Amino acid sequence: MKVTENKIYNPEAECMDRAALRELQDRRLVETVNRVYNNVPLYRERMQAAGVKPEDIKGVDDLHLLPFTNKTDLRDEFPFGLLAAPKSEIVRIQGSSGTTGKPIVAGYTRNDVDVWTEMVARSLTAAGAGKDDIIQVTYGYGLFTGGLGAHQGASQVGAMVIPMSSGNTQRQLMMMHDLGATMLCCTPSYAIYLGESLKELGYDPKEFRLKSGCFGAEPWTEEMRKKLEGLFDINAYNIYGLTEIGGPGVAFECCAKNGMHINEDHVIAEIVDPETGEPLPYGESGELVFTTITKTGMPMIRYRTHDICVLDDSPCPCGRTHLRMGRITGRTDDMLIIRGVNVFPGQIESVLLRIPGVAPHYQLIVDRVNSTDRLEVQVELTDEMFSDTVADVEKLQHTITEQIKSVVGIAAKVKLVPPKAIPRSEGKSKRIIDNRDLTK
Ligand code: ADP
Numbered sequence: 001m002k003v004t005e006n007k008i009y010n011p012e013a014e015c016m017d018r019a020a021l022r023e024l025q026d027r028r029l030v031e032t033v034n035r036v037y038n039n040v041p042l043y044r045e046r047m048q049a050a051g052v053k054p055e056d057i058k059g060v061d062d063l064h065l066l067p068f069t070n071k072t073d074l075r076d077e078f079p080f081g082l083l084a085a086p087k088s089e090i091v092r093i094q095g096s097s098g099t100t101g102k103p104i105v106a107g108y109t110r111n112d113v114d115v116w117t118e119m120v121a122r123s124l125t126a127a128g129a130g131k132d133d134i135i136q137v138t139y140g141y142g143l144f145t146g147g148l149g150a151h152q153g154a155s156q157v158g159a160m161v162i163p164m165s166s167g168n169t170q171r172q173l174m175m176m177h178d179l180g181a182t183m184l185c186c187t188p189s190y191a192i193y194l195g196e197s198l199k200e201l202g203y204d205p206k207e208f209r210l211k212s213g214c215f216g217a218e219p220w221t222e223e224m225r226k227k228l229e230g231l232f233d234i235n236a237y238n239i240y241g242l243t244e245i246g247g248p249g250v251a252f253e254c255c256a257k258n259g260m261h262i263n264e265d266h267v268i269a270e271i272v273d274p275e276t277g278e279p280l281p282y283g284e285s286g287e288l289v290f291t292t293i294t295k296t297g298m299p300m301i302r303y304r305t306h307d308i309c310v311l312d313d314s315p316c317p318c319g320r321t322h323l324r325m326g327r328i329t330g331r332t333d334d335m336l337i338i339r340g341v342n343v344f345p346g347q348i349e350s351v352l353l354r355i356p357g358v359a360p361h362y363q364l365i366v367d368r369v370n371s372t373d374r375l376e377v378q379v380e381l382t383d384e385m386f387s388d389t390v391a392d393v394e395k396l397q398h399t400i401t402e403q404i405k406s407v408v409g410i411a412a413k414v415k416l417v418p419p420k421a422i423p424r425s426e427g428k429s430k431r432i433i434d435n436r437d438l439t440k
């Protein structure tokens with residue numbers, strides 16, 4: 001494997017003495033709490049209900065006094081209710097899927113875009129990127145933060161960017177080959193698909209100049225890392241983020257490949273017990289909670305990610321002092337990530353409820369075929385529809401497929417099944433059958 005140099009984009013911030021970092025976080029947290037208290041009704045009301053005044057928060061030690069926020073808050077306050085800055089200061093909207101049909105959106109000020117860009121620049125630099133690199137961005141461009149995030153970060157480090165966006169495997173490989181891309185940014189599952197297609201299309205891996213990849217937006221494993229590193233002869237690095245907090249780059253892997261450094265000068269991370277919300281010590285597995293401390297457009301206080309992982313404060317050989325988060329090992333809700341897209345059963349349900357002829361009984365079956373995720377939605381027909389003509393049923397199937405595509409953003413195979421075909425359960429119905437093996 002080609003060796004990547006241990007380069008640090010912003011050593012002053014990334015290798016800051018922890019005591020100084022704590023002081024910086026204290027100061028920025030106080031500023032942020034005042035900002036949201038004064039500008040966002042939801043925060044003011046929640047803090048008042050909890051009996052917390054802005055002056056009670058003097059620093060990170062007081063963080064636990066503040067109420068949590070959740071994805072549902074973004075949905076309820078859609079689209080601009082959580083903005084802490086005037087709309088005229090917002091220069092970008094990014095979005096992600098919400099728990100039902102409606103997306104959630106986040107507004108970024110110029111400052112927020114700059115912060116995010118630096119976070120990605122740090123991530124790419126840690127993966128070896130510099131101005132001599134040619135970076136192929138294969139994350140989707142659009143509301144999804146992956147494409148534009150990687151693009152901005154790659155431009156920031158001065159690399160040559162190939163803004164491919166997602167899809168079109170043959171063209172991806174042709175450009176990667178002909179332009180001599182040295183770094184690839186995409187989801188790990190698509191990277192594996194590209195790697196496997198490479199040989200099938202008759203390319204010799206030796207003709208590629210790729211030396212590293214920044215892969216994220218969905219959970220992956222050490223097994224997948226080995227596979228990716230072998231397929232392309234590269235170093236594969238993990239990158240993590242979420243739209244609400246600032247897109248990809250919230251945390252990223254360094255050359256030690258042992259956990260992702262969290263950009264702690266911009267966000268404060270906590271691990272809490274998913275049931276009780278009580279903070280847990282470093283090293284214990286629990287739900288990751290973020291508080292942004294430099295965002296001005298839509299700062300988030302104690303935002304519950306629903307991602308499960310551990311935090312590690314042991315020193316890292318790379319020299320960075322920021323905490324590391326382990327791989328995401330699960331979710332505390334029923335969100336699925338399919339081909340990098342967040343999918344909630346509630347979104348599918350909201351589509352089905354609007355369509356006459358189908359019963360509100362459905363099951364989502366997820367498989368991984370040739371490294372690509374496949375989603376099948378099994379839906380029960382109503383008794384009346386079941387006795388209708390084949391043409392009518394086919395039309396219905398087409399309608400459901402189209403609506404899922406437009407609401408959820410991914411193509412799913414829709415299978416209509418006879419009334420009562422989907423097993424009923426006594427308690428919580430089993431909506432998801434996930435046959436993917438995420439341990440490999
Ligand atoms: P992104 O563009 O980073 O996927 P979204 O807001 O659409 O942002 O989705 C965020 C969610 O994606 C996270 O809460 C997490 O569940 C998942 N995710 C992002 N990056 C990773 C990663 N490297 N490993 C595991 N899960 C990830």
Ligand code: ZN
Pocket residue numbers: 254255256261316317318319320
């Ligand atoms: Zn490190």
